[in-house]
Amino acid sequence: MKSTPFSVEDRMLWQNFLVGDVRSFEKLMSDHFRLLFRYGSKFSKDREFVKDSIQDLFMMLWEKRDNLNPEAAVKPYLMASLRRLMHRQLSERTGQGGQASQEVENYFAVEFSVEEQYIADEVTTARSLHIQNLISTLPRRQKEVVYLKFFQELSRDQIAQIMNITPQTVSNLLQIAIRQMKEFTKEGYVLIILWYLLF
Amino acid sequence: MNRYSDFSVEDLVWDDFFRQWIFSPTSETNALWNNWISENPEMLGKMEQARRILLSMRLEEPEITDAEINEVVRRTVGLVNVANTATTQLSHRKTPVLFTTWMRLAACIALIILLGWTTYSVLVRKQQEPQLGQQLKASSYFVEETNSTSRTRQLVLSDGSSISLAPQGRVRYRKPFHGQRREVYLTGEAFFQIAKDPDRPFLVFANGLITKVLGTSFRIKAYEGVDQVTVEVKSGKVAVFTERDPQSKKKVEDNALQGVILKPNQKIIYALNEVKMVKTLVEKPEIVVPKSQISRLDFEDTPASEVFNTLGKTYGIDIIYDAALLKDCPLTAVLEGLTLQDKLNIICKAVESSYEIVDGQVIIHSKGCKN
Incomplete structure (x- = not known):
């Protein structure tokens, strides 16, 4: 869960890659692959497509390396570039059918599970499930902000860079999302208890 | 901490500071929260529930094996090497840029598959060597110096600063220094005597700890496998902060010295697993006046x-x-x-x-x- 806001190792690899060092490029790619794969999988369930997108991303970086910023924050930059690339390809792929692209744009899949070992009673389970349920029903962009903020532990500015929106918009989205996620109505509570008892 | 008194379970669940404590507690946050709960015992139930909710909520991330990752990485590196060779061969042309469109990329992938894996990995090996040659031509590049002898090794940097590298020590830096900062990466122990240059701060990165100076002398011990970094100052002023510091980027870039300031005869001990820094005096303080x-x-x-x-x-x-x-x-x-x-x-x-x-x-x- 821990993340370094400013990774020196990354920056060194990045700068060596920019002057054409293939080994640094290789290490940079393998170091970030899992993170990028997980993030990319939020936009598409097609594993091969996600893997290909990451490969395309790094090919593109290699070609453009002369024009890249040596001081860039590596992790957010990679995530932002992958996001852009996948969105472009997804909308191209479904470009013919107007409705399909709508579907793609709404897609940001996060799934949760409950770790039984921490659950002491039904009430906690119910609350936990309810919160997870609320996250899943958030609109796509709010869900993405929540994912980057709470599960990737990125800063407001980094999220803004990744999603290509202003830091203020990040704060707004987050605020709305949190407000929604705190809505714990009595009915919802009862329903979930019932659900829990029934199954 | 007063603002927490009327928090609900959900408020706690989405509170940054509370989450930080649950997921990466430090001695400071432990003390703060324990203190708070003893003052607000009625909150214990809510706090416990929030804690359990946070710990029980696991994000399901799709898994990918290392083998799968390696395969894609090797494929990509192979493509990059092929692209490089092609670029060199075509360098007399006016538009040497390959792969401007994804179609060309696709064609290239097809080509690689045809070549087959065996021939292919041989190619990769062979082409990495000239690649290293190219690196040396670059105007400023990272060099790595190690001391495998049993005596201290003296290194003089392009700015006139010197490093006394203890046995088994390793430093990496750009030769010559490049940009607005002089940066050195250290593993092991070294004594630094830094040439004064207020416009270009000198930074040492060692096992998570960043030491920033304008012109001084100091010793850093950052042994591999030891969860502790120490910095001892002999002369001048030194600023120390950690890479985990959310402000670290700003502190690195700023020309002023920020962070924990150390003066002569002071020493800092940074314990990696406790995420804290202890400032003390060096073992044998020395007289600093002439x-x-x-x-x-x-x-x-x-x-x-x-x-x-x-x-x-x-x-x-x-x-x-x-x-x-x-x-x-x-x-x-x-x-x-x-x-x-x-x-x-x-x-x-x-x-x-x-x-x-x-x-x-x-x-x-x-x-x-x-x-």
């Missing part, structure tokens, strides 16, 4: 307050004492040729005081000598 200016350290009927004052100046450290109390404590002693600790012991014994070292300062505890 020899010609050293005031003689023999005192006759001198108020203890004045003795501490002289001592503090001589060693360039802060000695905190109650001047009003100690001015009535006369002291006669010859303190030449002793360590700082011995000097302090002698003085304290004579005037019935004690001392402790806190945060790199010496604090004198005394009840005065009026009777």
